[in-house]
Amino acid sequence: MSQLITLATCNLNQWALDFEGNRDRILESIRIAKEKGARLRVGPELEITGYGCLDHFLEGDVTLHSWEMYVQILKRPETHGILLDIGMPVMHKNVRYNCRILSLDGQIMFIRPKLWLANDGNYREMRFFTPWMKAGVVEEFQLPPAVQMVTGQKFVSFGDAVIRTLDTCIGAETCEELFTPQSPNISMSLDGVEIITNSSGSHHELRKLNKRLDLIINSTSRCGGVYLYANQRGCDGDRLYYDGCALIAVNGKVVAQGSQFCLKDVEVVTATVDLEEVRSYRGSIMSRCLQATSSPLTYKRIDIPIELAPMNLRFDRNVCPTKTREAFYHLPEEEIALGPACWLWDYLRRCNGSGYFLPLSGGIDSCATAVIVHSMCRLVVKEANEGNQQVIEDARRITRASSDWFPSDPRELASKIFHTCYMGTENSSKETQRRSAELASRIDSYHVDLKMDKVVTSVVSVFEIATGKKPIFKIFGGSQIENLALQNIQARIRMVLAYLFAQLLPWVRGIPNTGGLLVLGSANVDECLRGYLTKYDCSSADINPIGGISKTDLKKFIAYASKEFDMPILDEFLTATPTAELEPITKEYVQSDEIDMGMTYEELSVFGYLRKVEKCGPYSMFLKLLHQWSPRLSASQVAEKVKKFFFYYAINRHKQTVLTPSYHAEQYSPDDNRFDLRPFLINPRFTWASKKIDRVVAECEGKQSGSPLDIMSID
Ligand SMILES: Nc1ncnc2c1ncn2[C@@H]1O[C@H](COP(=O)(O)OP(=O)(O)OC[C@H]2O[C@@H]([n+]3cccc(C(=O)O)c3)[C@H](O)[C@@H]2O)[C@@H](O)[C@H]1O
Numbered sequence: 170m171s172q173l174i175t176l177a178t179c180n181l182n183q184w185a186l187d188f189e190g191n192r193d194r195i196l197e198s199i200r201i202a203k204e205k206g207a208r209l210r211v212g213p214e215l216e217i218t219g220y221g222c223l224d225h226f227l228e229g230d231v232t233l234h235s236w237e238m239y240v241q242i243l244k245r246p247e248t249h250g251i252l253l254d255i256g257m258p259v260m261h262k263n264v265r266y267n268c269r270i271l272s273l274d275g276q277i278m279f280i281r282p283k284l285w286l287a288n289d290g291n292y293r294e295m296r297f298f299t300p301w302m303k304a305g306v307v308e309e310f311q312l313p314p315a316v317q318m319v320t321g322q323k324f325v326s327f328g329d330a331v332i333r334t335l336d337t338c339i340g341a342e343t344c345e346e347l348f349t350p351q352s353p354n355i356s357m358s359l360d361g362v363e364i365i366t367n368s369s370g371s372h373h374e375l376r377k378l379n380k381r382l383d384l385i386i387n388s389t390s391r392c393g394g395v396y397l398y399a400n401q402r403g404c405d406g407d408r409l410y411y412d413g414c415a416l417i418a419v420n421g422k423v424v425a426q427g428s429q430f431c432l433k434d435v436e437v438v439t440a441t442v443d444l445e446e447v448r449s450y451r452g453s454i455m456s457r458c459l460q461a462t463s464s465p466l467t468y469k470r471i472d473i474p475i476e477l478a479p480m481n482l483r484f485d486r487n488v489c490p491t492k493t494r495e496a497f498y499h500l501p502e503e504e505i506a507l508g509p510a511c512w513l514w515d516y517l518r519r520c521n522g523s524g525y526f527l528p529l530s531g532g533i534d535s536c537a538t539a540v541i542v543h544s545m546c547r548l549v550v551k552e553a554n555e556g557n558q559q560v561i562e563d564a565r566r567i568t569r570a571s572s573d574w575f576p577s578d579p580r581e582l583a584s585k586i587f588h589t590c591y592m593g594t595e596n597s598s599k600e601t602q603r604r605s606a607e608l609a610s611r612i613d614s615y616h617v618d619l620k621m622d623k624v625v626t627s628v629v630s631v632f633e634i635a636t637g638k639k640p641i642f643k644i645f646g647g648s649q650i651e652n653l654a655l656q657n658i659q660a661r662i663r664m665v666l667a668y669l670f671a672q673l674l675p676w677v678r679g680i681p682n683t684g685g686l687l688v689l690g691s692a693n694v695d696e697c698l699r700g701y702l703t704k705y706d707c708s709s710a711d712i713n714p715i716g717g718i719s720k721t722d723l724k725k726f727i728a729y730a731s732k733e734f735d736m737p738i739l740d741e742f743l744t745a746t747p748t749a750e751l752e753p754i755t756k757e758y759v760q761s762d763e764i765d766m767g768m769t770y771e772e773l774s775v776f777g778y779l780r781k782v783e784k785c786g787p788y789s790m791f792l793k794l795l796h797q798w799s800p801r802l803s804a805s806q807v808a809e810k811v812k813k814f815f816f817y818y819a820i821n822r823h824k825q826t827v828l829t830p831s832y833h834a835e836q837y838s839p840d841d842n843r844f845d846l847r848p849f850l851i852n853p854r855f856t857w858a859s860k861k862i863d864r865v866v867a868e869c870e871g872k873q874s875g876s877p878l879d880i881m882s883i884d
């Protein structure tokens with residue numbers, strides 16, 4: 170026996186508050202789903218508004234416009250004949266919920282509010298929504314009058330229930346609920362729900378996809394059932410990149426998987442599954458049957474008296490279930506090549522920009538940023554060649570090209586929209602200048618090579634005339650403070666010049682009807698964490714594609730890109746010592762990042778992870794590293810490193826408040842504006858924690874008797 174049914178899920182590139190664009194992408198996904206013969210279509214979380222509206226959700230207009238768009242979808246006959254699961258905010262009894270609305274043939278069947286909201290890291294759903302706290306309870310929801318007029322319905326069911334058709338049972342779960350210890354899909358499956366939908370607004374983080382897929386595969390292999398995962402994709406107006414990967418799994422096996430990074434606005438993923446396989450799988454696991462028969466939660470069934478799986482598909486020689494396949498994962502290097510590149514494209518087209526400007530130093534960080542822009546150009550050309558009309562139109566609009574121009578070559582596209590600039594001083598080396606020029610030529614950016622010593626000297630001379638004092642570099646006998654000031658002025662002047670060139674280069678080139686360029690920043694996550702950047706230089710670009718990526722990962726990315734994109738010049742960036750080139754180079758002295766910082770990039774990744782992900786203060790970080798790093802390092806060496814890290818982290822925390830908005834990619838990102846909320850005036854000596862650390866060090870060195878944990882004996 171078999172009972173085949175075709176189901177559809179999708180990735181939609183929604184944009185916060187773009188109600189009409191979002192509506193059109195939903196309509197397109199329904200059209201494709203129907204074309205592929207699907208009987209159920211599930212879309213991403215809050216797809217009508219876009220997931221990332223944040224505090225806009227508090228506005229009544231957003232709920233109003235959501236209903237307006239929803240009704241427009243519902244009343245179109247072409248959206249009928251398929252069960253729809255669409256996401257939007259709904260007010261019920263003056264409380265706002267994050268909901269799924271299930272409809273068929275222009276009639277609303279049921280509204281299901283999210284039970285467990287996402288409220289950590291980048292997520293703060295509890296600011297705008299209330300979770301539905303009544304397990305298994307269903308209430309009557311009165312539809313807004315305008316909706317009543319269209320559907321002819323006055324009330325619909327609202328709450329924690331499931332849909333029952335004549336031939337199967339369907340339940341909706343929303344994003345975070347999958348990640349909770351008691352996911353609703355477990356109790357639903359124990360109560361006989363065969364098809365579970367999951368609508369997500371889930372963003373990219375390096376190496377995170379495994380977690381999401383593991384949960385789906387694990388859950389459906391323990392519980393059996395069909396799981397349809399839908400996700401938003403793209404930059405919807407913030408630092409996050411939602412990474413799609415719509416997926417269909419059956420009994421612990423993947424049968425369909427959409428792409429994670431792509432410039433398609435609408436991607437529909439379908440599979441034909443056999444519901445009898447679910448019944449057979451579940452029925453043969455006796456322990457599951459015992460749990461099912463004694464399961465405390467019996468969901469109210471919302472009846473739809475139709476057969477979802479058409480009778481004629483019980484057996485049709487020409488229709489067979491979709492084969493299982495291995496889940497697909499990108500390497501982290503590929504994730505860096507693709508995620509930030511897609512984000513940059515969305516950003517550019519959505520802000521109606523005309524291109525990017527990047528200060529290109531000849532070091533790894535700005536090199537990585539340039540290669541990501543190159544990757545963006547490659548993706549645009551690939552999509553255009555595949556006939557993606559939206560991408561072709563966007564490319565024409567951004568380049569201000571005529572309507573017969575076609576983006577057929579990544580280098581040609583870069584030459585129109587990407588501008589790089591080497592801003593040398595007397596402290597710069599020939600090598601960095603040459604590497605910049607060669608990289609620019611390889612990717613074909615419009616490159617400017619300038620010397621800015623005159624500006625630096627004249628600004629410093631203004632200071633000298635006003636104060637009668639002349640600061641000099643440390644290697645010539647100056648103090649630390651003079652040395653820093655002379656470095657910072659170079660960096661800040663670069664920022665001022667960057668904005669001047671970004672504004673005027675398109676004009677210089679005679680590009681018609683153009684605005685300015687967006688300035689790209691390229692401080693990596695480790696430098697941000699340590700504060701190793703000049704405030705109002707690198708902190709002050711428009712956007713930064715690598716601000717959430719570690720130096721270690723950036724190096725891996727450059728090694729990958731060197732081969733993948735056939736760019737041998739990148740190998741030279743890899744072997745060069747990272748240096749800011751802000752101090753004079755002499756025979757005996759060349760400035761180096763890691764010596765300047767007093768710690769290595771590798772150590773910074775460890776500190777960053779322990780601080781943010783493992784929630785360690787100085788004392789517990791020290792204890793953990795003492796175990797990890799001894800006997801290689803002594804207790805006092807570990808203590809010194811931990812104290813030094815926290816010292817620099819604390820004195821530079823204020824820089825996070827003005828940091829360039831960066832693509833979120835790393836769990837240990839210190840971004841103060843959305844992700845890592847901390848005070849920015851912190852005593853960098855962490856005095857009490859330091860005393861406790863010293864106590865343990867003394868104990869390790871045999872200088873202290875008694876327990877180091879005895880707090881009463883510390884002054
Ligand atoms: N608690 C606090 N709250 C608010 N603001 C505070 C503050 N403490 C200092 N400040 C402000 O911040 C300023 C100090 O920060 P900042 O001006 O950045 O200066 P600072 O952090 O002292 O120096 C910049 C560092 O970045 C390094 N660096 C490395 C690589 C590349 C680059 C580059 O730019 O290319 C730079 C450079 O070598 C140097 O060590 C103070 O002058 C003050 O205005």
Ligand SMILES: Nc1ncnc2c1ncn2[C@@H]1O[C@H](COP(=O)(O)OP(=O)(O)OP(=O)(O)O)[C@@H](O)[C@H]1O
Pocket residue numbers: 527528529530531532533534535536590591592593594597663690691692707746747748749750762
């Ligand atoms: N000579 C320069 N010309 C243009 N931009 C520069 C120059 N020096 C620094 N910058 C800008 O300032 C940023 C910060 O400099 P930093 O030295 O930290 O990075 P980097 O030179 O790209 O890489 P690395 O840290 O590996 O040396 C650079 O990424 C670049 O955008």
Ligand SMILES: NC(=O)CC[C@H](N)C(=O)O
Pocket residue numbers: 214286287292343344345346348369370371372
């Ligand atoms: N929107 C959500 O509920 C997302 C939360 C979930 N933990 C994720 O990262 O995918």
